[in-house]
Amino acid sequence: MTRLILSRLAQIAITAAILSFCAFLLIALMPGDPIDLAIAGDPRLTSEDAARLRALHGLDQPMMARYFAWAGAVLEGRFGHSRLFAQPVAALLGPALLSSLELLGLALVLAVGIGVSLGALAALRPRAAPLVQALALLAQAMPSFWLGILLIIFFAVHLGWLPAGGDGGWRFLILPVATLCFAHLAAYSRHSAAALTTAMEEPHIRTARAKGAGEHAVIFRHALPNAGVPLLTIAALDAGALVSGALITETIFARPGMGKLIYDAVMGNDFNLALLALLLVAVVTMLATLAADLAQRWLDPRIV
Amino acid sequence: MRVGLTLLTALAIAAVSAPLAALYLGHDPFLPDLFKRFEAPSALHPLGTDELGRDTLLRLLYGARVSLTVGLIAALAATSIGTAIGLIAAWRGGFWDAVLMRVADGLLALPALPLLVILAALDPAVVGLPRGEATSDMIRIAVLLAAFGWVGVARLVRATALSVLAQDFVRAARAMGVSEVRVLTRHVLPQLAAPIAIATALAVGGAVLAESVLSFLGLGIAPPAPSWGNMLANAQELVFQAPLAAVWPGLAILFTVLGCNLLADGVSRRPVR
Numbered sequence: 001m002t003r004l005i006l007s008r009l010a011q012i013a014i015t016a017a018i019l020s021f022c023a024f025l026l027i028a029l030m031p032g033d034p035i036d037l038a039i040a041g042d043p044r045l046t047s048e049d050a051a052r053l054r055a056l057h058g059l060d061q062p063m064m065a066r067y068f069a070w071a072g073a074v075l076e077g078r079f080g081h082s083r084l085f086a087q088p089v090a091a092l093l094g095p096a097l098l099s100s101l102e103l104l105g106l107a108l109v110l111a112v113g114i115g116v117s118l119g120a121l122a123a124l125r126p127r128a129a130p131l132v133q134a135l136a137l138l139a140q141a142m143p144s145f146w147l148g149i150l151l152i153i154f155f156a157v158h159l160g161w162l163p164a165g166g167d168g169g170w171r172f173l174i175l176p177v178a179t180l181c182f183a184h185l186a187a188y189s190r191h192s193a194a195a196l197t198t199a200m201e202e203p204h205i206r207t208a209r210a211k212g213a214g215e216h217a218v219i220f221r222h223a224l225p226n227a228g229v230p231l232l233t234i235a236a237l238d239a240g241a242l243v244s245g246a247l248i249t250e251t252i253f254a255r256p257g258m259g260k261l262i263y264d265a266v267m268g269n270d271f272n273l274a275l276l277a278l279l280l281v282a283v284v285t286m287l288a289t290l291a292a293d294l295a296q297r298w299l300d301p302r303i304v
Numbered sequence: 305m306r307v308g309l310t311l312l313t314a315l316a317i318a319a320v321s322a323p324l325a326a327l328y329l330g331h332d333p334f335l336p337d338l339f340k341r342f343e344a345p346s347a348l349h350p351l352g353t354d355e356l357g358r359d360t361l362l363r364l365l366y367g368a369r370v371s372l373t374v375g376l377i378a379a380l381a382a383t384s385i386g387t388a389i390g391l392i393a394a395w396r397g398g399f400w401d402a403v404l405m406r407v408a409d410g411l412l413a414l415p416a417l418p419l420l421v422i423l424a425a426l427d428p429a430v431v432g433l434p435r436g437e438a439t440s441d442m443i444r445i446a447v448l449l450a451a452f453g454w455v456g457v458a459r460l461v462r463a464t465a466l467s468v469l470a471q472d473f474v475r476a477a478r479a480m481g482v483s484e485v486r487v488l489t490r491h492v493l494p495q496l497a498a499p500i501a502i503a504t505a506l507a508v509g510g511a512v513l514a515e516s517v518l519s520f521l522g523l524g525i526a527p528p529a530p531s532w533g534n535m536l537a538n539a540q541e542l543v544f545q546a547p548l549a550a551v552w553p554g555l556a557i558l559f560t561v562l563g564c565n566l567l568a569d570g571v572s573r574r575p576v577r
Binding site: 011015018019023026027029137138140141142143145146149150152153157158164237239240241243244245247248251252258259262263266267271274275277278281282285286289 | 410412413414415416417418419421422423425426509513516517520521522523536539540543544547550551553554557558561562565566
């Protein structure tokens with residue numbers, strides 16, 4: 001187990017390093033040198049001033065030197081300044097991450113809960129199976145941003161029951177969480193239906209029934225835990241997709257999370273913030289995948 | 305599968321016939337007409353007009369051309385790259401297999417959309433494409449989507465190719481002196497037809513969805529070129545004036561992805577010959 005954790009952490013570190021290098025390279029190719037932008041804003045700056053500023057900030061160094069200087073600063077914890085929000089980057093990342101985790105956590109719990117319930121319904125009541133399958137198909141094909149807009153139109157504009165966006169309490173979470181979880185419950189429902197059907201035919205279920213266990217106990221204590229292991233695999237694979245969905249949802253509902261932070265940073269040409277936010281999101285996603293894999297090994301000790 | 309094929313064929317025909325529809329209805333989908341904003345559906349404008357007075361149905365059909373073209377190109381590129389890499393990984397084995405699969409796993413572990421958002425903001429002038437034209441936007445997005453889409457195809461192809469390469473007829477062919485290239489192209493590749501078809505169908509649906517997301521966020525096809533994604537982005541700003549404008553592009557995307565998924569499902573269910 002320790003070897004797995006250590007090797008995975010090493011993999012995460014290497015992937016993050018490669019990602020940071022590639023992204024840094026690409027950002028250097030972006031339009032909008034920060035000094036050019038400063039010159040555009042202040043016509044009194046001469047070209048000597050521009051050269052002096054470039055030397056001061058190290059922008060005239062070769063690419064590799066700039067990258068290593070930046071990487072060294074990041075590893076020491078100096079994340080730099082955000083031009084767009086006029087704040088240190090470190091002050092922006094924390095609250096955004098918490099907001100995103102709130103949305104993602106709730107959406108994941110609901111997606112798993114509703115998905116597994118629907119799958120169980122399909123497995124245990126075969127007449128409902130085609131309906132559940134159709135719902136899963138629809139949920140998988142539906143673009144999540146379309147669902148978000150439709151929910152806003154119906155619940156916020158037409159009915160006026162819920163706020164259309166923003167942050168500030170549990171009422172602001174309902175529509176974004178609904179949007180995010182609907183798109184992801186298809187995979188859980190389909191796999192839990194299949195896994196539960198297989199689990200219910202296992203011999204130990206028959207033994208439990210023969211020993212007099214009620215149907216409730218049979219399902220919840222014997223069948224579902226065994227069906228739970230493949231669900232963790234799906235959760236691990238789904239982590240990246242969930243974060244991507246959170247970016248769309250946060251942008252539509254104007255929630256101040258990591259996704260919206262990256263989007264705003266890119267649109268505002270603040271690439272330092274975008275790069276750091278991307279790295280944080282990537283590392284958190286990979287850590288979540290690692291956590292799901294560890295939970296899987298804890299649930300089923302037979303997995304190496 | 306038949307439902308999926310029907311859906312997709314209908315969409316393809318609709319997309320191809322967009323100029324004919326424009327001729328029939330007599331409107332120009334790119335020409336604003338500010339006297340006719342937000343008209344209700346009528347015989348002249350079957351789905352009404354949008355915020356600049358352009359016919360919604362025609363923009364939907366032209367958007368179909370853009371979205372489906374980008375989706376198809378991205379999916380075909382992703383499938384070609386993925387098949388080549390999966391085949392090489394399965395055939396060579398050992399070091400190359402490990403390296404290629406590590407790269408694939410690394411790409412798979414990262415959240416795709418935040419990366420795409422940053423990459424999509426790249427200036428196309430850097431690689432020599434003219435900025436601001438719809439074609440360069442389409443190429444840029446297709447390349448980006450293919451760069452992420454090859455991973456799923458590669459893993460599927462590698463798994464199937466490994467099992468095919470272990471079979472006896474491959475050993476027999478090698479023993480008979482057939483060159484490796486011929487073994488791969490004439491004996492192994494035909495067996496991979498089913499997984500490649502499934503992966504392509506899913507990739508098309510995924511690419512159309514991803515292109516819509518990027519256009520919706522403003523990083524894909526830019527207006528005035530219509531794309532289902534940027535039509536939805538417009539609709540989001542007009543929820544009070546024209547709530548129904550959000551329905552049609554989303555429905556189109558839904559049908560496309562549904563058709564692709566049903567097609568992939570149907571192909572995977574066909575008995576292996």
